[in-house]
Amino acid sequence: MSDEREGGAGSPVDRRVLLLLLGAVLAAFTGQQLLGPVLAPLSRELRLGEVQLGIVITTAAAVLTVASLFWGRVCDRWGHRRVLLTGLTLCTAGLAGFAAVAAWAIGTENPPAAAVLTGMIVMRSLLFGFGVGAVPVAALAYVAAATVGETERTRAVSLVGAAQAFALVLGPGFGGLLAAGTLLAPLYLAPVVLALITVVVAVVLPREARAGGRRTFPPARTLSPLDPRLRRFLAIGFLLFLSLGTIQIVLGFLFQDRLRLDATATAAATGGAGFATGLVLVAVQGGLVPRLRWGPVRLLRVGSPVAAAGFGLLAVGPGFWSMTAGMMVAALGLGMALPGYTAGPTLALGPAEQGAVAGLVNATNGSTFIVGPLIGTALYAAGPALPVALSSLLCLAAGALLVRPFRPTAPAAEVPVAERGQG
Known part of the structure; x- marks a missing residue:
């Protein structure tokens, strides 16, 4: 060979x-x-x-x-x-x-x-x-x-x-x-x-x-989620994906109960809102983010509070259109923030560690959909708006982790790439 x-x-x-x-x-x-x-x-x-x-x-x-x-x-x-x-x-x-x-x-x-x-x-x-x-x-x-x-x-x-x-x-x-x-x-x-x-x-x-x-x-090096180059990115990603996992399954209940719909109308309303939200997500990730050419940190700093605002609107929206608008604003914010979270860890590490960091990122994402639905359904039983309000707070918490400037301990040639576009 x-x-x-x-x-x-x-x-x-x-x-x-x-x-x-x-x-x-x-x-x-x-x-x-x-x-x-x-x-x-x-x-x-x-x-x-x-x-x-x-x-x-x-x-x-x-x-x-x-x-x-x-x-x-x-x-x-x-x-x-x-x-x-x-x-x-x-x-x-x-x-x-x-x-x-x-x-x-x-x-x-x-x-x-x-x-x-x-x-x-x-x-x-x-x-x-x-x-x-x-x-x-x-x-x-x-x-x-x-x-x-x-x-x-x-x-x-x-x-x-x-x-x-x-x-x-x-x-x-x-x-x-x-x-x-x-x-x-x-x-x-x-x-x-x-x-x-x-x-x-x-x-x-x-x-x-x-x-x-x-x-x-070659086999990837073992990395810890507490590695100083990764831990803040992984914490931010966990919070952002948990905001999704928390409300994913309760959205149908929220539409049905708030709008007083029967089962068939609930499915139609949830599907229509989901379709509009998906269009925003695809447009942002496939069109807006590549054209902005922002670095991961700037995408996270802008996207996280926008997503929080969208979830806030969804939590209080009284009708179908206001609730759908909240979902679309949240998709706009997450459409910017999630690519920043995914790219950030890979840019903070060298080539020999890319496989290991990819495993950590995927494990972080998956873990939120294990605990998120349980949290969301339990909170919904206490109050229909509570899971959505928590999602908004989670996005705000992700943004709060970005207040202090990043100083990743990446190889010297790669640190500027990871930090590019922070302003």
Whole structure:
């Protein structure tokens, strides 16, 4: 093998393979997001409380976090094609099973609550959660092995993130529209979408398309979240993602209770608001942030208080349009702040530590969706506006951590990059 191959230089990106991988990411997360507008009203139809639904979502987040670590370990041995197909198959089975459980429960008079909750956890949390963790891992493994240089790799990795963000637009919008007819429609469509993309990947994605036959980077150094170069970025990221995790599952309840809607109207309202919010998020991350050319710290300093203001408006908004406006303002702020948080740690460390810092960032993000839904549903039971008010305070706390100037102990050549644009 040539020295270039051993050194980890990637092979040229196969556009067909990349498009298939992006399509798989889009389909998997769209299938997940299709269910978003119906989960809250569906749980009420099935006589499940807010805390029980929070357990379903929290379990799914925990499974996804653990599964991502597993898929990352086996991807080098199996190849991205096998990992992707296995994950998509599990996703399809999980969503089909979830639809079957919901249809049975709705069609049964007084179904046992324990049986309904167990079925939802097994299908939605365990089976689907484990499978969906494989999809972005396979996509990122391919682009990391098939790209060379910071600019090319960053661009390719950003496409994977863009596909996930676009799913936030498509899923809630279509889910809300479909639910206007029946709550079960999105549940039936989601596994069909996943089954179709699984077949396409199995037929079209070549077996020999595995990029780079070997691990392309040396094993990452072990990093502590308390590393002085990282800890403030990680603390800020934890607070920002916790603001999302806290309100994610209670939004449907908030719309239903504040606007006095029935289950079908709740799904439509939540889906419409989610669609508008997703459009803002995609526009900010895909258009505004690249044009601003701000550094991570400046993005965080501007975005965090804007997000706090948006959550504040959502907490007190009396009607659909004011609540939706609050969500859109929050998306504007988070659309600026989250890229700053994600980029900041990578710019504060050297090349040999990038794998380790990526693991810490992903673990930080995932952990917030384990505890966030439990906090949100518990607070909602005490007062509907409390989870949203907490999200606003969390964003303000993230901004407060930015008052003192950053002095990361990065390599000298990289410190100015991490601090660029603070003013």
